[in-house]
Amino acid sequence: MNITEHQENIVQYCFPDNNSSCRKEVRTGPAYIFLYIVLSFISVCTVVLNLLVIISISHFKQLHTPTNLLILSLAVADLLVGLIVMPVNIMQLIDSCWYLGKLGCYIYPVINFLALSASLCSLIFIAVDRYIAVSDPLLYSTRISVCKMSVLITVGWSFSLLYVFMYLYFNDHFHQSHIRCYGECVLFIKYSWVIADLVLFFVPPCSIMLILYSIIFKIARHQAKAVRAVNIGGSKKREKLSKSSETKAAKTLGIVIFVYLTCWIPFYLSSLMDENVASMYLVWNIIMWLMYMNSSVNPLIYAIFYSWFRESVKCILNCRIFESSSSRFNLFQERF
Template identity: 75%
Template sequence: MNIMAHEENITIQYCFPDNNSSCRKEVRTGPVYIFIFILLSCISVCTVVLNLLVIISISHFKQLHTPTNLLILSLAVADLLVGLFLMPVKILELADSCWYLGKVGCYISPVINFLSISASLFSLIVIAIDRYIAVSDPLLYSTRLTVCKMSVIIIIGWSGSLFYAIVFLYFNGYFFRSQVKCFGECVLYVKQSWVIVDLVIVFVTPCSVIILLYSIIFKIARRQAKAVRAVSNGVSKSPSDKVLNTSETKAAKTLGIVIFVYLTCWIPYFISSLTVENVTSVSIVWIVFAWLIYINSSMNPLIYAILYSWFRESVRCILSCRIFESSSSRINLFLERF
């Protein structure tokens, strides 16, 4: 009798009560979820702020208008899209299972998702290639990679990322919306074959290229450091030795951080994707591991900018409002190359 009374008191909520084909609503509440929402919101805000600082710095200060920094700017724009659009949408989805942004929003959201992530990975790869050319052939670097050439490369990369996003969604039937079961649902079902394709294009290939190039860069840097030491006739504890040791240590730390963060953020998602028959965008596994990928967008500005003195100096200028001075774009930031 008590069980029947309890069942009678249960009310089923719907996303759109006035619509007969509305999906059921699953509202997540409680202290644990509130903590998660606050934490993820803070991550989203930090991602936006950090990447905005990078974008403003490189765009405003003329001293930073270099091919390498254009790549960092491209990376920051891609990561800004993640923090500004994807993270808030995913937070709303986690709080409430219903989709309230309409059909257009449902179409656009995954496109921005794949575009930003693909463009971010593209920027990481080209940054590795750029650094490889700079280290292996420093005398010809300025002629081989100019600002104009790098701008064209970035445009091609973003266009390719958009093309891949559209192709991926098209062949998974997303634009046909035949997968929608009820009103208020926005779910992406990924075919197992495309999980493999995505694994190769978005993870295996970029990961292999980045690890290979940074390994070569580190070896070249060590070889050059040994050559300079040999010229110094073996004088121990000389100023040049200290500088070289610092350079080697910084290169090793940067290499280690880049690879560690990249693998940490991406491996769990693809391992989970390969162990299930169907991957959906609302499964709890996908949500957790997708957030790891998004967090990579928060780490990128820390790895590629905050480690360098020019960024710290530019942030001081921005926060002190010195950028509003007429000649602020020509301030010497003591630009430090990779």
């Protein structure tokens, strides 16, 4: 036996000084190193993008609108994913040991599920908000206010937190009776709760978003046709603008629905096939990271496509936000 084989056969422990320590499994090699670099880059991008959204909406008074409050709530939830959930997951990929202690093992799943649940709630609220704005634009300002939206966001986060505690409590997470050795943090979910989560926290959000965005798209098409009818005999430029607006709306709604379904369907399908997929460590982590990626793409969909976001990012990068009157900058440039 050569030296390399002998080193590989040496049993390593997470905490060598503790007799009840778990065995350590270190995942090295070029493929894993490349994977860690890519995932770390995704985590950093998620944090930066969502921080830009949070700073923009919080700093500029012109952006203090009900719709932007929802985008802010979404960005906060997605920031938690990029700042806490993703790095801890990367740490577990590198090393099978859990180094954050029992308290960390209690708290991490709470933050994980809370961020994902709050993100989904925000997506639903955004869909409802856009439906009200499109279906009844004249009465939107009287129905929806910043104060009402703040209360709704608080209720959404509170409901998400309550659901997460129920979900973890009834799966015996806070008892930790299933921990076999020191340095292990695992979460076992009962199959009945997998089904309940699918029925309560996937099918309704998916159905609501699909229905509302379908209605929004139909209304947008109807409005675009009305504009074209008014412009008969008018300038071709306006007709092209109405067509491009309709196309842009269709593309945006298509991206929203496609990303949501792409990121979440694999996770729930794999949960239903728990016994087969859970044993495939790499496949399960790819599915989990696909779900986390929704937090990376959300700011691209809901913020970067807006002109005010591009203007606010310019002010942030140019350090103009430190000017005394920067909070009152006009981010909506008139275009003729």
